[in-house]
Amino acid sequence: MSRRHCAAAAITLVCALGLLTVPAQAMAAPVPDPAPPASVSSPAARPSPSSDADLEKVREQIETLYRKAGAATDAYNLAEEQTKKQSGEIVKLAKAIVDNQARIAELKDRAGAQAREQYRNGGLPPGAQLVLSDDPKLFLDGINKVRQSQQANKTVLADLNRAQEDLETYTKDASTNWQKLETNRLKQAKAKKKINARIAEAKKLESRLEKKERDRLRQLELEAANRAQSAWLASRPVPGVADVSGATTEAGKAAVAFATAQIGKPYVWGATGPGSYDCSGLTSQAWAAAGRPIPRTSQEQWRLLPRIDVRDMRPGDLIIYHADASHVGMYVGDGAIVHSPRPGRNVTLAGAGSMKILGVVRPDMP
Template sequence: MSGRLLRLVCTAAVTASALLAPVPATAAAGPGPGPGSARQANTRPISELLTDLQQRYRRAERATEAYNATSEKLKKQRAEVARLDGRLALARLAVHGSRGEIGRLARQQYRSSTEISRYVRVLLARDPQHALDEGHVIGQLARGRAGTLRRLAGAEKQADELARTARAALREQTALAGRQKKEQDDVRGQLKEIEKLIASLSAGRLAELAEFERGGAAAAQRRFLASGTLSGERAPTDAGDRALRYAVGQIGKPYEWGAAGPGSYDCSGLTSRAWEHAGQAIPRTSQQQWARLRHVPLKRLRPGDLVIYFPEATHVALYLGDGMVVQAPRPGEKIKVSPIASYPVLGAVRPDPGEEPLRRYVPPRLGR
């Protein structure tokens, strides 16, 4: 966490450009700095100022995770609409084919029939067997038309049901798209408020704030390690090792809300993409990861496990080992290695609970 607030000012242009990307939201941001607020921000107690900034970041992160969840639902809904459209097109082709078959049978039966009954035709025919055979064919045609009519009725019913389902799915897609847009606008507004507050601070105040935050993070890490919450080091599974090495390979790339690589990531974008690279599909958001993946005690943490933060499960990182994590921290920062207690730890989850750890394990080199 050290120096992140100071770096935000140095990366103001980056932050501003990031605001042009997609965004999420659930809670409205507090009022931004107004007239005279720059002087107030520079005279507030440093602990109060840091708490204010951290709360704003948490609101933005909750909004980002809400946006990510809606985006995932929208992606699935679009796929469902496309699937239903495909089935509906096939059903309509079946209806068209059945109608064409009925017309063909009707024309064929008309050409094969006369006003003389088949009984009279048998009596008068030079070849009674031929007449009987012809009558049999006519009966088959009639039965075939009846079967085609039944198929037509079934195809029309299926097409009608699929059309209703497709219309409902499309309405749901439209609603999700509207919700995604609202969440995007909300997050942009929250990040703008954070940017305004940071910009209102003097260089000296920013340095003081960064130092205070760094000291608080270091103290939290000491308390966490002294509590005995973590135990001896463990080896990851093969998939966990691959996920962790992927995350380490992203160190230095920027945080961007709503992003999942390859050029930038938000917190859960990094963790979900790392495990996808390892061959394991996991939920996209930190809240879904906390809700759906296997919980593991912190004493049993192994590299590659996911550490979840805050009571609302709105932040996530990959455990590196030795009390450290790889994470995409927040806007204005880059992916980096941080102490596990940089944020309040909620718990941990394991994407591959049934797999055995590696017998021999060499931790990844931290090149940046």
């Protein structure tokens, strides 16, 4: 890359940094959207359900839609974190480019000053005339000055070459990060569109129900959760649930205290408080408040945090749900979790086994 092209690219990048103040629109690739169940028909074409069997089908359809929205939300959140990171990298690279341009200008000035000095001395470096002297002392002084001048010239040229190479590298890296940033923004926009579509579809299904049917639907949700919780408790090696709160660390206690203090606040996708949370927004903020920052999304929490056996979990541990790790809750002891369920619901306590458990992770594993 020529120096002129390098500098032009740097100026273009610095000007483009103003765009970083625009809210992010994209991020990590959304989870592929599975085909809708064959039983799901258009809400407008479905008659209002009149029996528990019909309502149960509606409940399952709504749950499926919110599950899809949850998976897309996790993709959106991960993409947002990556976009923030890339934006920060671009800012750092832009500063490095500007600094290097100033460094190159300074080195060119020094090289120019050395060239002018040699020109004034008839093309000879400082001290060269003394080398021609018959005085031994002046001769030795001249030798030293010539050597110093040569070394200074070499140092300036080496620094100049290194600074120009760094400038080209910084410009290339910044261009690569900018392309990634734009790609992630497009992905995030698609995830956002998918989230809104699933939530709107679920709300439309619920809106067609009469009040008594919506009340009954809520009751069916609770009954399904209770059945799952009972089955989970029955499958455990030891009847009941052992509360090992005595083994909980101070950080774990602080995380539980923060999470339970948010009970009653609404679910909002992408939210990290203080007035609302999505599922991983709640758990990540709880552990941040405990002094242990963890990944933002449930999928990254599952991928990066130490895993433990379900039988060994203690308050503060995070339970990851569903095969795609799209939901997370915090274990609080006595077989319960605190979590932010979905749109239309608030942060609440629930049975730890009320959803399909994928596994358990421990943020404060030594």
